[in-house]
Amino acid sequence: MAARHGLFLLLVVAAAAVAYAGKGKGHDGGASGGLRFRREGGTFKVLQVADMHYADGRRTPCKDVLPAQDRGCSDLNTTAFLYRVLRAEDPDLVVFTGDNIYGADSTDAAKSMDAAIAPAIAMRLPWAAVIGNHDQEGTLSRDGVMRHLVGMKNTLSRFNPEGVEIDGYGNYNLEVGGVEGTLLANKSVLNLYFLDSGDYSTVPSIPGYGWIKASQQAWFKKTSASLQKNYTNEHPRQKDRTPALAYFHIPLPEFGSFTASNMTGVRQEGISSASINSGFYTTMVEAGDVKAAFIGHDHLNDFCGKLTGIQLCYAGGFGYHAYGKAGWSRRARVVSVQLEKMEGGEWQGVKSIKTWKRLDDQHLTTIDSEVLWNRGSNGKELDLFMFMMLILAYINILLSNCIGTV
Numbered sequence: 001m002a003a004r005h006g007l008f009l010l011l012v013v014a015a016a017a018v019a020y021a022g023k024g025k026g027h028d029g030g031a032s033g034g035l036r037f038r039r040e041g042g043t044f045k046v047l048q049v050a051d052m053h054y055a056d057g058r059r060t061p062c063k064d065v066l067p068a069q070d071r072g073c074s075d076l077n078t079t080a081f082l083y084r085v086l087r088a089e090d091p092d093l094v095v096f097t098g099d100n101i102y103g104a105d106s107t108d109a110a111k112s113m114d115a116a117i118a119p120a121i122a123m124r125l126p127w128a129a130v131i132g133n134h135d136q137e138g139t140l141s142r143d144g145v146m147r148h149l150v151g152m153k154n155t156l157s158r159f160n161p162e163g164v165e166i167d168g169y170g171n172y173n174l175e176v177g178g179v180e181g182t183l184l185a186n187k188s189v190l191n192l193y194f195l196d197s198g199d200y201s202t203v204p205s206i207p208g209y210g211w212i213k214a215s216q217q218a219w220f221k222k223t224s225a226s227l228q229k230n231y232t233n234e235h236p237r238q239k240d241r242t243p244a245l246a247y248f249h250i251p252l253p254e255f256g257s258f259t260a261s262n263m264t265g266v267r268q269e270g271i272s273s274a275s276i277n278s279g280f281y282t283t284m285v286e287a288g289d290v291k292a293a294f295i296g297h298d299h300l301n302d303f304c305g306k307l308t309g310i311q312l313c314y315a316g317g318f319g320y321h322a323y324g325k326a327g328w329s330r331r332a333r334v335v336s337v338q339l340e341k342m343e344g345g346e347w348q349g350v351k352s353i354k355t356w357k358r359l360d361d362q363h364l365t366t367i368d369s370e371v372l373w374n375r376g377s378n379g380k381e382l383d384l385f386m387f388m389m390l391i392l393a394y395i396n397i398l399l400s401n402c403i404g405t406v
Contacts, residue, residue: 044190050317053321078330086125093174133209170195171216174194190350211273212280224289227289267301315331329361
């Protein structure tokens, strides 16, 4: 029975690869690596895949699944899920946010990485990656893992910014151009930051996980300031900042700021951040362009919560060889960024940022859809505040009219 199940998954994976080979979207020359918003709909969609923990394919067993799922369950279930969600969402960019492979259980880290990313490559989709704390625990060093990712097909991943002394591997940014043929076609209207949040502390007196270092934050601040200057000063000049999204692996301590009353999604385990606060959250707030930050690492958390204008979001665990919770579906996070359309039909800058999650269940269920950011607002709270102010203003007018007729 297990052999049949494994063969079935192999056939599903092979069929998906054949069906989508040659069906790339033909991404034209955008601001960075051909990334740009779609003309039809004015959208740009990102699929986040967190913690695949891929190892040796069919030989690698699943963890924390129901008894009925256990026989024949392997890394191929992770591959099949990735094909399903890519087919359903048709993203403009796939982002792998670390622990893409589980190095300790991988016979050959390079081959494991190739197999983990294979569905995105087979479907000719642009993709980018950062590394987590388990990728380098096999036959490749941390440096080697990132170099391998940068050399793979269709990747937009970069090793590090040129000419900059910086900690870690895989610190880079991507720019997303406006709709082709519009005034903003050759201008970045959405910025994406990718950072190496490290693996484990190298300071003897500081235990636990790594963190985003001062050199990385200095690069981030300089890059953000440069991008904002170009957006507001170069023709065509824009009044507002270009919104940005940030992707890394290990959560910041600020992810622990939320309870069920002020977040969307669930928190089923602790926040496994570094034991010190390196201040990167404050750095993002000061820069002013990042509207949401997306991470993985803690597989049983999948919430979003807003703190001082920035949405902090977990993706939830994706891979079947990663620890999970039996009966709690593996999942992926989708982010859809929408442009504003003028009365004349011209696409302008970003209007809103939305998100939802896809579950690897029978129906590939969509859950927890929400708006993360709206231009001209500070999110849901301000929208509600403005609504209440309008109601109060209307009541005031009614009272004034009543008093005037007495």
